[in-house]
Every structure is written in structure tokens, then in C-alpha cells.
Amino acid sequence: MSNTADVIVIGLGAAGSAALYQLARAGISAIGIDRWEPPHAMGSSHGETRITRQAIGEGQVYVPLVLRSHEIWRELERETGQRLFEACGVLIIGAEGGAAMHHSRSGFVLNTIAAAQAHAIEHDVLSIEETRARFPQFALSGDELVYFEPGGGFVYPERCIAAQLAMARKLGARMETGSQVTAITETPGGVTVQAGGATYHAGNVILAGGAWTPGLVGSNGLAPLTLRRQVLHWFAPERPQDFAVGTFPAFIWLHGNHPEDSFYGFPIPDDLGHALVKVADENQSRATADPDQLDRDVRPEEAAEMHRDHLVGRIPGLTLPQVRSAACLYTCAPDADFVIGPVDGMERITVVSACSGHGFKHSAAVGEHAVRLITEGPAAAIPAFDPRRLSAIPQP
Numbered sequence: 001m002s003n004t005a006d007v008i009v010i011g012l013g014a015a016g017s018a019a020l021y022q023l024a025r026a027g028i029s030a031i032g033i034d035r036w037e038p039p040h041a042m043g044s045s046h047g048e049t050r051i052t053r054q055a056i057g058e059g060q061v062y063v064p065l066v067l068r069s070h071e072i073w074r075e076l077e078r079e080t081g082q083r084l085f086e087a088c089g090v091l092i093i094g095a096e097g098g099a100a101m102h103h104s105r106s107g108f109v110l111n112t113i114a115a116a117q118a119h120a121i122e123h124d125v126l127s128i129e130e131t132r133a134r135f136p137q138f139a140l141s142g143d144e145l146v147y148f149e150p151g152g153g154f155v156y157p158e159r160c161i162a163a164q165l166a167m168a169r170k171l172g173a174r175m176e177t178g179s180q181v182t183a184i185t186e187t188p189g190g191v192t193v194q195a196g197g198a199t200y201h202a203g204n205v206i207l208a209g210g211a212w213t214p215g216l217v218g219s220n221g222l223a224p225l226t227l228r229r230q231v232l233h234w235f236a237p238e239r240p241q242d243f244a245v246g247t248f249p250a251f252i253w254l255h256g257n258h259p260e261d262s263f264y265g266f267p268i269p270d271d272l273g274h275a276l277v278k279v280a281d282e283n284q285s286r287a288t289a290d291p292d293q294l295d296r297d298v299r300p301e302e303a304a305e306m307h308r309d310h311l312v313g314r315i316p317g318l319t320l321p322q323v324r325s326a327a328c329l330y331t332c333a334p335d336a337d338f339v340i341g342p343v344d345g346m347e348r349i350t351v352v353s354a355c356s357g358h359g360f361k362h363s364a365a366v367g368e369h370a371v372r373l374i375t376e377g378p379a380a381a382i383p384a385f386d387p388r389r390l391s392a393i394p395q396p
């Protein structure tokens, strides 16, 4: 078998599986390489569910990506017969009239409403009374701004990755899993990749290594990216019927002005065989130096803290003890925007670091965008995601 292709995709998680699928769809020869067997629970794409919403409060530059991703998930559902995207509605609750911050954006709910209006996305701004009547599971204090988007909801990340890899393989892409990339070298005519004792050659590389990407680049171009351990918890409600899809939405609740005054959660998925509600908060401050040293054990105190800081007085139907927990990694840019494009001095290596805690919903389209960067060049670039901007951002 030839170890040469037009494009090598390194990392087959959310972004890499999407890129491999899009390369195969476009008839471009491609080899995808992953160190584990994706979908797996070692990176940033595990834990059953990810919120998706169409009006993006992180910035309107993201709206076309999420709308395109929704189209791709639906297309993949038709191709594979798998349910990938549950449009069960998403509720965003913002304290203090919507001024609260999320993913480094203040006025997150206001930004979301502005994005919905600008892009004609169906939504409702609910009064406190309407919210209480429609979603009595949430105990509002009364000063919140509440946004509801019926076309939002959640996706199943492991299924999305598996579906894209299955389709990529069916369309002719080659996959090497259980094979760790140890070196990526630009040569005058292309790129050479060392992985699992073999050498691969391609015209271009898409580097989608998630939390391992900064280490794989081998220069300090991505030094401002920081890794942050995140923890997910599953609770068993006494009344599961109150948290079913169709009754309870996916939600984000920003209950204060500190970046960590927020949490989010999901309804009970219909077909995962359990009756558990997943909730999580966000660590925005403590960095993890090495993804291989991630502390994957979640202590009971972490669930107790999450419950005390966020759930008590807000979602009374969810009580301790939690049933299970998991740890996961965010790869965060200082401005919380994505990093997509070549890094300095490596024009044939397109880095795709689409995380900062909000990347999954966009990932199907991000894969397509990465392929366009290779086939169309800089004209296809989205300036907000240019890796070179990182050098101008003061490090925290």
C-alpha cells in the first residue's frame, strides 16, 4: 500500500474526521492518522452530547459554519441511518439582563439575540413568566434575559466522528489508527510525516491533533494556546420525565458576571439507554501543561462543588450524588476564537484548532473549510481564525 497521498490528516477527532470525510467526498486522495481508535475518550470529543445553536453569541463569523454543519449532520444521517443531531431546542439564560459573559464575550445573550436577528434564525426572547410556565425545571431569580432557539439542541459527538470516518473510508480514504505521529517535516515538494514506525508523504497536511496540536507543531507559533481540564457530571433525576427530550431543552445558564459563573446541560437522550441528565461548568482559569498528564479521575468533591455552585437553587430536580463523571480537555486561544490556517514558516501544514470550548457544533463545516484552504489557498481564509494573530495577543 502506498504511503503517499495528496493530503494527510493528523488526528481524527471532531475536526480531523470532518476533514477526512470532506477530502474523500471531493475525490482528493487522503490518509488519516490517529494515535488511538477514534471515537475515543482521550481528547476533547467524548461524553455523549455537545450543545449546538445557530445564533452564535461568540461572534457572527461562526453562524455560516454552524448552519453548514447542521446541513452536513443531516446529510450524514441520511447516508448512515444514524441519529446525529437532536433539534430539541436550546435555552440560554443570562443574568442581569443578558450582560453576563460566556466564552470571553460579555453580553453573550444580547450577542446571541443580535445574531439571530441578523441571520433570520427562528427564536423567542421569553419573559420570566413564559420561561417558568414552559420550563418549570429552572428556578429563575427574575432578572434574567432568556433566549430560546427551537432549531438548536445537541449532537452526539462520538457518533458524528464515527459516521464521518465510516463515510470517508467508504469513499476511498485510508485510515491508520493506533499510530502516533512523532514528526512532521516540510520538504520542498510537500510534507513528510513519521507515524508508528512508517513514513508518509503528501502535498499538504491538515493538523487536527486537538490538545496535542501545539506540541506537534514543534515551533512556538501556537504557544499562546492553553489546555484546560473540564469535568462533566451525570445526575439521575427523581422525575426523569421532566428532563426528557421534548420537555427539557439543552441549556446554558450564565448566572453571574465572572467567566466561571456559568453551567450548561442536556435533556436525557432518547436512545442511549440511560435516564441521566448531563451537566457541566467551565474551568476558564487553571491550565494543564501536558495533555498526556491529564488527571482523568474525577473526585466526588468536584461533583459536590459543581452542585453547590450551580445547581442548588437553580435546578432543584437534580440532586447529589452524581452517577458518573468524566474529564475532558479544552484547547483555548486567548481570544477564545478558533485557530485555522498555516502557522508561520509551515505553509503546507494547515492547523485546525477549533475548540476554546465551543468547537464541536462547527466541526463538520470546519473540516470542509480546511479542505478549501488547501484547494483554494488564502482566498478562502477566515481572517478571525488566522493563527498569525496569536503572536499579537498579549499572553495572560
Ligand SMILES: Cc1cc2nc3c(=O)[nH]c(=O)nc-3n(C[C@H](O)[C@H](O)[C@H](O)COP(=O)(O)OP(=O)(O)OC[C@H]3O[C@@H](n4cnc5c(N)ncnc54)[C@H](O)[C@@H]3O)c2cc1C
Residues within 6 Å of the ligand: 010, 011, 012, 013, 014, 015, 016, 033, 034, 035, 036, 038, 042, 043, 044, 045, 047, 049, 050, 051, 052, 179, 180, 181, 182, 208, 209, 210, 211, 212, 213, 216, 230, 231, 232, 280, 328, 329, 330, 352, 353, 354, 355, 356, 357, 358, 359, 360, 361, 362
Ligand atoms: C467537556 C467539554 C464540553 C464541550 N462542550 C461543547 C459543546 O457543548 N458544544 C460545542 O460546540 N463544543 C463543545 N466542546 C468543544 C468541542 O468538543 C471541541 O472543540 C472539539 O471536540 C475539539 O475537537 P478536535 O478535533 O480539535 O480534538 P479531538 O476530537 O480531541 O481530536 C484530536 C485527535 O488527535 C489525535 N492525536 C493527538 N495527537 C496525535 C498524534 N501524535 N498522532 C496521531 N493522532 C494524534 C487524538 O487521538 C484525537 O483523536 C466541549 C469540549 C469539552 C472538552
